[in-house]
Amino acid sequence: MELIYLTKYIIITGGVVSSIGKGITSASIGRILRSHGLKVGAVKIDPYLNWDSGTLNPYQHGEVFVTYDGMETDLDLGHYERFLDVELPGTANITTGKVYQSVINKERNGDFLGACVQIIPHITDEIKRMIRKTSENEDYDVVLVELGGTVGDIESQPFLEALRQLRNEEGYDNLMFVHVTFVPYLNAAGEFKTKPTQHSTKELRSTGISPDMIVCRSQEPIDDDLKRKIAHFCDVAYDAVINTPDASSIYEVPLVMEKENVKQYIADRLKLDIDVDSFKLTEWSEMVKSLKTEDPIITIGVVGKYISLEDAYMSIREALKHAAAEIGVKLNIEFINSDVEVLDTNILSNLDGILIPGGFGERGIEGKLEAVEYAIVNKVPIFGICLGMHSMVIQFARRIGMKDANSSEFVRGLKYPVIDMMEEQKKIKQMGGSMRLGSYECKLKKNTKAYDAYNEDLIQERHRHRYEFNNKFKEELVNNGLILSGSTVDDFLIEMVELDNHPWFLGCQFHPEFKSRPNRAHPLFVSFVKSVYDTKSN
Template structure:
């Protein structure tokens, strides 16, 4: 039977509940414990697919094609697992399921209510993941902040879960913020006290409090929090800001979080081994040489919009023994190509809509003319195709996403997408196979003739232009097994120019960097050395 660790948050949002939960999972993995994770999002959206990146950050895509919260990406990277779409529970999913059952008559004429019907559905979804994964421990992160009206049914559900599963099988971890007031010259614990009091008012008594802070807090302060919040002294854990999120498991391990969790959940004591993770952190903290990568996107004001790409670049840099510095370049404005001169490589990420396309096309042109390594992902690949076509006789080449009347639609909507009416969950989503052509940069990176990658798109390379663009120097290095979909493109006589229709960033791990990112980083490093 699985045991559960429920992670809640207090004081403010965005204090790192996801990283904290993932780090606890990483620590438990070091004990040889099988761990899976669930992210609960209290918003009414069914999934994250239609959320604005400015509001919610990146949309992460699972192997089975669910558009989820970005925290699932943290869980996959830290735990080195592949999670299903069921691991992201939303209010929309819960209420939709309950209404479906009500319409079918499953409740036998009962008046359908929050308690017990909604809370029972929440518990059922949590237990479903537990059953499917057969994990020893299931991490359950409840999004938002304690006190939010949206999260109340979920807090009630996990309170009931502890009663039903037993005290020894469900543990609560509360993540709070301990601010430091410069004017007073001291930390303030009142926000943590009030947050814990709010949680206790729901019937949940935290077993551990993890205190986020800008600086380290001392033992007397921990003792004060333990006293006022009624938790054991060794269950008050400090997690100050660090330079790398991958350090957090090591910090929590030093605070004996693993040992406390095993003791609290009555699990067999084992010998942890975080040596491999320590090596990963050391490699990620390398300071030189520095490779400068420019990301040309339209959501660059919020780095979380491209969080998996950012982390994948870090993984690749650590893999080859360099440090990556990222310049975030707004594609919404006309690019100042003079500023691109100091960059060793360029990356154009995915996205939707016409805004920022002109800047991305300018970056493609710059890469072709200056022989700078360029990596295009999803929409980035489509921009590479459009600009290449324009430079080779098709001045008005475009995508029908941006110009439905273009005379040369080198990028066009997928046939099965034409009649789609609803936006949510209707794209080409999830993992699909791709055949890799030998003798290409893609094959040199993968060293495989067939790979599986995750997708999220509606538009594709128009096969009507396939032959003529190949004649002009475009290389098609990856296709679907039936040869109908172009998955990867390259360019003759260019040091490194690769676009992929899929999203390789979703499968990169700190201990297993994605091969295309590694190849791109190597090419960018070579470009740096050639310039010096």
């Protein structure tokens, strides 16, 4: 009889407070297991009613991460892709909206044969089906499933019940629970407090789930006595209490968890066939060391309108770090608010490079245009992504005499709408999922900075936008010096623009930050950061 190897599941829940680091914890566990040759996937469950992350406010939810197949997802999928060095499908992000819409569609189609549709079994069955779909499509050895929010949230209850059922159905050896909590330090008492962890674990148990491992987040390391106390009161093994104190870099967390012997416990608990005595994170460890380079220092300004929440530019920030580590320089990132009447040139004068990220809406656009003008005049390397590229094209057009050049996203009835909406987009009235989304091919022109960076004729990058370079003005812009270095294979849509007489002036319609990895920096970011360093050195 042929043995069937079942996918193992590691479920990560959170307690005490939100934003505790469940995503990084999940990704770090995955990195450790992947380093031992296991094929690891990940699923993020978001209990909100939105169908996807596309219309969520960046101030509240951080950036929207786009998968290769065009799903707008939670930013934690970015962590998973960077740590695991994989490309996850859109099905890896499950929301309450997706679950309920699927169930209602089935009910309307008569799939339930007139049964009364209920949370149990219909909603919980659909949650389990969506989780299993990820492993079925990719044949993963291990799938990490992170439940967003904290235990006790009303909206999380159906998911916790589904996960409890999943444990029973998959079998004890094939599924384990990891609970991430916060252990606060009270200055007045002069000690750490474990009560929040105890209560959070008790709350989880009330749902029928007993954690196999507890990951204790803290500002400073906790001692063995505290671990024993948590193990005793939360009814887990001492070896299953893992401490991950604050680190200088998120990429250090796998190394911290490796020292805590997480690998051994998980391998024993799930009966994984790996060599637990070997250290497989050597390359990762070297990458972490390179992130700590102290000299030389370069300063790059990210000019945007969501700077009060750095997570709104999470992937861009990490992609810059990856490139700096590969080049061997220390990176200082300054987030500069573009939503001002006049951009302070004194701030810009302290920058070695400028990056203008993507975004939507007119607010803050003039500040971005000022940053482009400053970069052109002062020969400062500048990188524009999506709306950043639009800003470059608009400002260039204004400089060559198109006085009211702009994007039709911001102003109607323009004489020079150098950025305009795609014709097929003009027919779409709804908001969510109505853009050019996901991975598309881009053809590169030789003897350009874009081609030199990639050293390839054809690339694939991820998109998220409605507006494009307006081909009506292509000839005039090119004749005045704008280089069109990338386009779709049929040459219809312009994907990349450059200027020749400049250290590094490049804009791209797509979002290269989504494909950057800490151990494999994106070539455009490497080229940009290297130019910033070379320009400063000269």
